[in-house]
Amino acid sequence: MAYLARFYDPQDEQLPSLLARNKTDSEALTEQVRSILAAVQEEGDEALFRFAKQFDKASLSELRVSEKEILDAEGRVPDDLKQALAVAYHNIKAFHARQRPGGEQLVVAPGVELSRKIVPIQRVGLYIPGGTAPLFSTTLMLAVPAQVALCPSVVLCTPPDSDGNVHPAILYAASMCGVKEIYKIGGAQAIAAMAYGTPSIEAVDKIFGPGNQYVTEAKIQVSGSCCAIDMPAGPSEVMVLASPASNPSYVASDLLSQAEHGRDSQAMLVVCAEQTQGFAFLDRVEQAMEDQLATLGRQEYLLSSLAGSRAFVHPDLKRCAALANAYAAEHLIINMNDEKTENRVLQWIVNAGSIFLGPYSCESAGDYASGTNHTLPTNGWARSYSGVSTDSFLKKITVQKLSREGLEGLAPTLLVMAQQEKLTAHRNAVAIRLGGER
């Protein structure tokens, strides 16, 4: 069966449409989110209780998860999952600890000392979506770097189920990272609560985490006025770079594992080959997809996502890398079944959220437990954004200390520049220090 629309040697002018993401109309969404944000800003907690009833079908008596609920969660997480979370936690923590920057120091001229002071963002908000699966993996991906960065105040919001409960695995994963301030709030209203604050929730400085289109739109709206965000995230996506020598079952499984994320996920394939060979390989991939599909759940998501998927074939390796750069995938799997070729392609990649190299680096590894972060730029944002990392939870404050000698040395430069920019008070601040006036 043909799951992937095929394109041989796509031309530059076709790329914008061939590499386009599934778009959702946003006019109505913008207004709907604006009204949710306004309600939380005006009514505070009352709006949060109302939205929990309306959107989550939950009648809450408290927004905050109690200490008892957090303690009880431990007993409700199966042992094999606890063990798995411990491995994932260890790997994520190790890699994110490696990312901690040192503060540079430089004496740029006699008496002119420059440095950067590394400081954690003081209060961060983590959003963990609800939906079909309990995202304890996302909990680790956000709470571990916050812990590594030593953020003193971390709050987590996630929607309750209709009984007013949060999945114990999310509470347990949060506890592993020392997060104790957890609220049963989901959707755009959670973003509003964290951005503006309410009587129950103190506002945060930066909001992290994925979410549906309401959450994303809410993050974008607050980011322009009062609260920083990690990135404007959208539906998840993968691009696989393969060759006819790649194992078609592996390629098929990677496309499918992306496609199951949601109805609007996107799975793209680039095969480095001449047309005949390339299309024959696509036949094998599609056969493998058909075989595997029969064994999988979430068929509705899989089929919906695959409808927007595409396969490209081109004989030139550099052009294949260029296609990957033009798409700027959240996840880029380079599986050419030849290490040297894979490394050559890696050198050329400049736009990607995270790269998975070789036949055994499936996206699932990075999604869960290898240690890289799975909160990554989608929708082409990999052209300008990095994924979430320890950096995302830190600030770098520049510090300068000039001695009198240092200022004297710089003064001729400063006086000329201030003069030419016609800023006489800037000039005066230098002159008065060196003139000895009091």
Place this chain on the structure above:
Amino acid sequence: MAYLARFYDPQDEQLPSLLARNKTDSEALTEQVRSILAAVQEEGDEALFRFAKQFDKASLSELRVSEKEILDAEGRVPDDLKQALAVAYHNIKAFHARQRPGGEQLVVAPGVELSRKIVPIQRVGLYIPGGTAPLFSTTLMLAVPAQVALCPSVVLCTPPDSDGNVHPAILYAASMCGVKEIYKIGGAQAIAAMAYGTPSIEAVDKIFGPGNQYVTEAKIQVSGSCCAIDMPAGPSEVMVLASPASNPSYVASDLLSQAEHGRDSQAMLVVCAEQTQGFAFLDRVEQAMEDQLATLGRQEYLLSSLAGSRAFVHPDLKRCAALANAYAAEHLIINMNDEKTENRVLQWIVNAGSIFLGPYSCESAGDYASGTNHTLPTNGWARSYSGVSTDSFLKKITVQKLSREGLEGLAPTLLVMAQQEKLTAHRNAVAIRLGGER
């Protein structure tokens, strides 16, 4: 004369209003900017020529600055300014080169190799405001880190004067940094041109630079849809932490040098002292301000800004630092005339864009030539944002490479987590690689 409204021992509940920035009403602004963005998106270059005529009073025949104009600029920059720019360039480059991150590598488990690949953002846009002074300093502050980061494509936009020219010092500073693609476009329309692209200008991946409220609003609007920005910047501001032992002339000169930036700049002062002593010191500062004001230009800006300035007095050093953290100043000058005290305060500061330590570290030094970047978070964004640095022009792409052994080691963890998150295709992507199917 009383330039600074005085507050002794301000209480927590007063801080939101006492530390508030000068707000501008933004409803009309939002719509006006939206229509400018839409015009550029729909009409392309034609809209840019029209806006140049309308806003800059310039009849342009070409949007792009010619090679000849760039070459001619060199002859029109005075030698003393060339020398000053050379010193500034050297210092800024040295400090920003020091900021280049290495890409970490970590073998987190046998056969599980993780790393980060550092890549420059491929095409960046720098905005240099026009207005009353030629901002060659801002040109260096944006173009030097782009050069240090090795961004392959750098474009600069700045409004022309009414003769259709760009100030030669801006062209010369851009040339120093290897920037050759320069356009005579200002305001919100410049942001639109860089974000969307037009027939003359290829779209960029990220936009940097300060600007008036139209530019800032335009940056915020495009940042939600298609183009990253450095930060949502607003009017410039300073907070000075002083003690009665500080030199009141220095303090006065720093407040004034901030106040001359624009009509809506803000200059705040915190004095660590008992009320009587503190107010006596404020008298001396205000006397010095009066003396200095008489010698300065830009009186209109100075007086307008000072109307929104405030002075706080508190005897407790820790409380003074807390006020600085609550304000989260773009520029924080710690000038207590006692090195030990200054260092203690420095340790407590967690929210600031850039810190100036000691009596000789005037803001002018960092504005121009010490080497730190002067593009900094304003309006309280220092709670979550760092200033522009080499990092701002780089991306960090995570890379993972698993061997078969590596995947086997991780598999139990991955299978349990995928199972519990009910993602069967994620599970399958692991299982199929280890089952040996083809």
